[in-house]
Amino acid sequence: MAKLKTKREGIEASSVRGRATRDRIFRVATAEFAAKGYDGARIDVIAEKAGINKQRIYAYFGDKDGLFTEVWKHTLDLLYEEDSQFGDLGEQDVPNLGRIILKSYMDFHDSHPEFWRIFVIENLVGGRHGRPSRRRKGQPYGHLRELYAMGQKKEFYDKNVSFEAFIFVLTGISSFYTSNKKTMTDTLGINLLDSSVKERLIEEMDRMLFGK
Amino acid sequence: MAKLKTKREGIEASSVRGRATRDRIFRVATAEFAAKGYDGARIDVIAEKAGINKQRIYAYFGDKDGLFTEVWKHTLDLLYEEDSQFGDLGEQDVPNLGRIILKSYMDFHDSHPEFWRIFVIENLVGGRHGRPSRRRKGQPYGHLRELYAMGQKKEFYDKNVSFEAFIFVLTGISSFYTSNKKTMTDTLGINLLDSSVKERLIEEMDRMLFGK
Amino acid sequence: MAKLKTKREGIEASSVRGRATRDRIFRVATAEFAAKGYDGARIDVIAEKAGINKQRIYAYFGDKDGLFTEVWKHTLDLLYEEDSQFGDLGEQDVPNLGRIILKSYMDFHDSHPEFWRIFVIENLVGGRHGRPSRRRKGQPYGHLRELYAMGQKKEFYDKNVSFEAFIFVLTGISSFYTSNKKTMTDTLGINLLDSSVKERLIEEMDRMLFGK
Amino acid sequence: MAKLKTKREGIEASSVRGRATRDRIFRVATAEFAAKGYDGARIDVIAEKAGINKQRIYAYFGDKDGLFTEVWKHTLDLLYEEDSQFGDLGEQDVPNLGRIILKSYMDFHDSHPEFWRIFVIENLVGGRHGRPSRRRKGQPYGHLRELYAMGQKKEFYDKNVSFEAFIFVLTGISSFYTSNKKTMTDTLGINLLDSSVKERLIEEMDRMLFGK
C-alpha cells in the first residue's frame, strides 16, 4: 500500500545504454504488475527478470510507486492511441459506428492482455497514480464524437443518448468481457474462453445494442 | 524438518463463542481484502481489527488463501441471492425487464460496495478459489430466463439475442460502472462520482439499450 | 499470490567483505546446529551471533536447509581430510595400524567436538542433505586400505575380516565414545568424562581388538 | 530447548479410561520424538495422532520436557530389561559370550528402531532428563559381569580388559551400526541397509573381536 513519504523522483536515462536498461525494466514491470497486482509484484523479481541490479530501478523510477505510475501512464497512453486510430473513419461509417467501435475495443484487449489488469489495479488501489502525462489536443474521443453527432442527426442514434453514455457502454462491455471471462464463464454456464462462443456473443450484443 | 505443504484446512467453530469469533474474522477479512487486494491485505491487520489473536484465523480458515476462499464463496452466494430477489417479477414486468434489472444491479453494487472488488480480485489472481457450493435449485437466473423468453415472444426483445448476451450486457455495464468510476471520470470528462450524473447515465443507457 | 516453493539457492559471495560475512555465518551456524540440533537451532540466533542481518543468511544459503547442507558437506570434507592425514604411514606402521587409527579417531573427535553432533543430526533427519561433492581421487581410505591388506598378508589381521569391517569397528567405537559419554557414564557406572578413565578405556579396547 | 521454569509435574492417571489415554499419548510421543527429535516433535501432532485433546498431555505429563522425560526413562528401562534377558546364559555360553551379546544387541535395535534415536536425542540435548526411575537390584549387567569374569579366568578374554571396556565395545558397535547406517553407507561404499551385507559385517566383526 501507499507509503506516505518524500516523493523520490527517478532520473531520466540519458545514455543509450541507460535508456535500454530503463526500457527493459519498464517492460518487465508492466508484465509483473499485470500478473501479480500492485502488492504482489516484487522489485527483486522485476530486477531479476530484467537482468539488472535492482538499484537501477530506484535510480530510474524513484520507488515502487513511481514505477507503477509510469506503467499506469503508459497504459493510459495506449488508450489514447487506440482512440486516434479511429481517425480513418468517415461519414460512410456512421451507421455502423457502434459495432466498429465494439469490435475494435474487443480486439484491442485481445492484443493488449495486460491492459485491463493495469486498469483494474489502479482502480483497486484508489486511483492514486494520476492522470495521463501528455496533454491531449482537444477533447478525448474528438473524432468519434463528431461522427456520433452525425449519426444522431441522421437518426441512427437516439438524440437523448449522450456520446458519453454511448462510449461508456461500449467501453464497459468490452472491458468487462476481458476482465471477467473466468468468473462469468462459471456464472453464466457458457464458456467465454472459447473463441466461437465469444464471436457469437459479440454478434448478439451488437444486435441488441444497434440492431435494426 | 522438511515442510510438507499440507493443505491446512480450517476447523468449524462449534461453540457459540467460537462462531462469533469466526464471524468477526470473516467480516473484517471481507472488508480488508476488498480494500487492499489479496496481497495488500494483512493477516495481522485483520486479526487486530477483529480484536482476536491471529492464530484463530489459522485455526478457523487454515491460511490466507483459505480465508479468501471463504470470502469469495460468500460473495458468490450474494450473487445468487440477488438473483432470487427477481422472483417477484411477473408478466406485467416483461416490457420493462431490462431497465428493472439494470436498476437493480446498480443498486446492488451501491449497497454492496465490496462486491465488485472481491470479484475483480479473484479474477486478478486467476480464479483459483473455486466455484460456489452450488446447491442451487435448477439453472441460475431461472425465473429471469422465463420472463426474457416471454419478452422475446412478444417482440420486446430480439429473438436472436440469447438470454446470456442480454444478461451479460446488463451485468457488465453495472459492474464496470462501479469498478471504474474513478478512472472513467478522468477519461470521459464527466463526474461519475456525482449521483445526478449517475442517474442521467443510467437513464441514457436504458434508452440506448431498450429505448422506444 | 500462490507460493511456488522454488528452491532458493544461495548466491556466492564475490567481494572480500561478502566472503567474510558468509564465513562468519557458516562458523556460527555450525556451532549452533551442533549445539541445538536442526530444529533447535534458530536463524535469528545465528544472525545475531554472527553479527549480521539475517537476510544475509537467506542471500547466501537460500534457506535453513541450505545452510545446514553446507555445514553437513563441510563436515564430510573434514572426514576426508582426516583420512588423507594417514598418508604418512608406511610399512613399518602396519602392525600397529589398528591402534594408530583408533587413537587418531579419538583425537579427531576431541579436536572437532561438533563433528559427531552434525553427523548424528544428519542421521536423525534422515540423511537428506546429500553426499559430498566427492572430487575425491580414487576410493575413500585409499592408503589405509593398502596398509591393511599388507597387514592381512603378514597375518597381523584376519584374512576373513574385510577392510570395511575393520574400519567400521574403529569408526564406530570412537564415534560412539564421543557421542555417548554422558549416557554411558550413567549406564556403566564409570566416569567417561574423566580423561584418565578415557585413556585406560582406549588402552583396554586396543588390547581387546588387536592385543597379542 | 529447555525452558527454565517451575517444574510442572503431571498427575498420575487413576481411572481405567485415564490410563488408556495416558498410554496412547505415551506411545505416540515416543514415535514422534524418535522421528523428529526433541524440537521437531510437536505437541499438537502428538495430541492429534493420539486422538485426544492436547490439554490431556499437560494434565498427565506437565509439559513437553516432562513428556520426553517419561519417554527417556522408559527407554532406559528397555535397556535394563534387555540386560535381564541374559539371565538364561550359563557357564557353557562363556566362550561365545561376546558374539551372543553382539548378536543380541543388533537384534534389539532391529526390534526397537526408536531406541537409538531417543538415546541420541537425549545425548544431543545434554542429558538433562535424568537417570532411570526404578532403582536396580544390584549392579547393572550383574549376570554378564560374572560370566565375563569366568571367561577371563578361563583365558577366553584378556585379563587386562575390564568388563566395562568389553561391554562398551559391543554396545558401541551395535548402536553405531543402527544410528549411522545411512551415512556410513555413503562413506564406506557398501550398502549397510542391505540385510545380507549386514549379516556379513556382523560375522566379520565377530571374527575380528573374538576370532580364532
Place this chain on the structure above:
DNA sequence: CATGAATGAGGATTCATTCAT
C-alpha cells in the same frame, strides 16, 4: 476426565529500500 477457545512469543522467510564501491 475431557475439550474447544484463546494467546504471547516466537520462527522462518521476504520486502522495499539504502549503502559502499
Place this chain on the structure above:
DNA sequence: CATGAATGAATCCTCATTCAT
C-alpha cells in the same frame, strides 16, 4: 552507469501453553 552487500520492518505462519466450560 552499474552492482554486490546490507538492513529494518514486516509478513505469514506455528508453537507450547493456559483458560473456560
